[in-house]
Amino acid sequence: MDEKRIAELRKFVNTITDPKISAFLDLKKLCQSGIYNLAVQMATDHAAKHHDFSYLDKILTLLEGTNHLSDFISSLRPKLNFVITDTKPRRIKKATPEQVAKAAKQALNKPVAIKSASTKPAKKKSETKVSLDLMDSRLILPGSYGTGRRR
Structure with missing residues (x-):
């Protein structure tokens, strides 16, 4: 890539990671865009x-807690040897191949928390739907104009 394109992409990363x-x-x-x-890349x-992970850290922070984070990490694995810190805010650090293998082994051993219907409370109060329509109101007297009958 030429220097002008790299400068545009750096500006893009800084813009999308701005809170x-x-x-x-x-x-x-965003993740599907070219x-x-x-x-x-x-x-x-x-x-x-340059061994400077600052741009990758910014993208990691943006994708933190989403489904797109695993795709992002898997796209980086073949190109870089890195580990992700466990502390908040999470950062990417350079690592040796042994550290990468150890981190991958730990990731496989960690249980994955899956949210399911069984984790919800057993009883849920049913909310009554309140109608704001005047035709449904009991304040209308029978026999008067607008008695609540619908045609």
Whole structure:
């Protein structure tokens, strides 16, 4: 990539990770876009060349807690040797192949929490639907205009 394109992609990463803007983003559409893929590629190349994971950390923070995080991490695995810290905020660190294998082994041993219907409370109060329509009101006197009959 040329320097002009790299500068545009760096500006793009800084823009989408800005908290004022990231709240309005649809992450599903973002992760499927071509410019996002180019930005991840630029950040990966930057990390491989300079050992600076700052752009990848910004994208990791943006995708934290979503389904798209695992796709992001799996796209980086073949290109970089890294581990993700357990502390908040999570960061990407350079690692040796042994550390990567150990982290992958720990990830396989961790139980995955799945939200299901059985985790919801057994009893749920049924909410009565309150109608705001005047025709459904009991305040209308029988025999008067607008007695509540619908045609």
